Amino acid sequence: MAGFSRLSLAIVITNPQVPDNPIVYVNDAFERITGYARSSVIGRNCRFLQGERTRKTDVDRIRTAVENGREVSVDILNYRASGQPFLNRLTIAPILDEQGNPLYFLGFQKELREDEDESVSNDTILDLLLGRVHGDLGLILRNIAHPDIRENLTEPMTEIEAMPRRLDCIQLVYEEMQKADRELDRAGLDLGALLSRIAANVTHHESRPGIRVVQQFEQMEVGLDDALRIALILSETLSNAFSHAFVGLDSGFVDLRVTKLAAGGLRLILSDDGVGIPAKIDWPSNNTVGGRLIASLLDGLDATINVARGAAGTVVMVDVPVHPHDLAKKGA
Template structure:
């Protein structure tokens, strides 16, 4: 509506008291907490809060808002809220809360700090909206929780497949090595999946951090194929690679490590393996695996192109435009793999 100049000059801004009284009567559930008091208790709720939760003001004031939480409240959602309160930041989160009668509802909580004129933190203001069932299903939290459940199931299935593969491989006779190679390839996929589904990741899901991925893979390989007296030291420069490239790279690293763990220390109880990954110009990598073992027997080549596993690894190296160099002797073996153009620009 358009108002003339005379009417505009007669308008008066609301006083703080009048504005607060107006907001108090709002149909939006609101709560104020005082972070200066122990445990950041509630110091005010409006009528809409009482209607939504079933708690009268006298039952809520003086308590921390966590009293609305219960069995099905997700700890990760609570953690996000606590971190925002700690950092004095705005936060919107969908929480499972409980009414006074014990009934459950999904509460979209929008929390923001309220500051004094000098910028000092005075209160936290929370506005609450109970979500309808359809809104709950479409909320970011619901999607995130569903994805977490799927990820958990996938990891369990991969672990079961690895266990079954190794179990059948023990009785497979001449095919035992092939079962072992298959298990290791599944393990490399499992580790990659764990890295891609890591909730701390903030990057493009098409790429993976090679530092974290290779470190996890080395730990998994050592746990499955290592011995107590053999140490594996990992020194990896972080770089990003496409996930399909990381799959191939992980299989190669797993095979090199496994070969060293199984064959480098025959007749010995102790040993050391060093794994390093270094970035090179041109978005390239150099992977080095060295051991202080007994060296490869004369006439033995690795990878052995006559075996299925060896031919697969040689093929993966070719696909990655890689160059493999193996130096072995009485002081141990050094395997160097140079890969061209495999990292992503950052």
């Protein structure tokens, strides 16, 4: 993933299940490149980026690809909110369900500037990045779009609002991969450093005054695929604790630990002293996006989860039966 941050890619996600295929998510890079605020584009079709000098042939290529659920890449003239034109290298790829139908469309936008080196190397990095993010985002989006989830969600937009946190998690994994690529003596990602950043990011955005968070992560190296899954499990579990563990309480305590297992592998423990999970609640639940996502991540790791309820608080323990130095699954 060398070059991830340098490319400054705008990410757009649209929902073809809704009339006119509206935008449901854009990242910060989209706002910087286009000048449009996230709040002003959610729910709109991407055509507002077109203008009087946008070529109809480029628009037709995009429309045809989307109608047929196919990937497309085109250099198209778009317009910022200020009215200034810019050349946009746009790549759109569908996120497909099990039957091969588009659930979402993932769009990458890269502004092409005359002063930038548009080398074959950068194009290769872009292609690798698209493939990687397409696969990793698909893991999340397929769970959001699962029919059982859609039928049970009372507030479906809540899960779309959680997308920035999940994408932040993916980006932090990529940044750690980029660091590992620069260090020749490293075979994989430093999981402790990664999880520390994940925990800090979730805590910054979702915690509140009075909640103390203590973390202790042993240093170990894992491959990219395992690191991504473990990071997402931590993100989902910690976010759930902040959302539900301290309802009606003025203060609380969260303890995070990751330790090596003697027989190989690792154990992640998240405990809190909050109100505890009610006895009638089965967590993680397949009726929620977070629960289904955690189940999918655990399955991909061949991991197990145990949830203990106490008089005060909850303890979540995840065992991942992979040896820390088994890096056979290291990603690109």
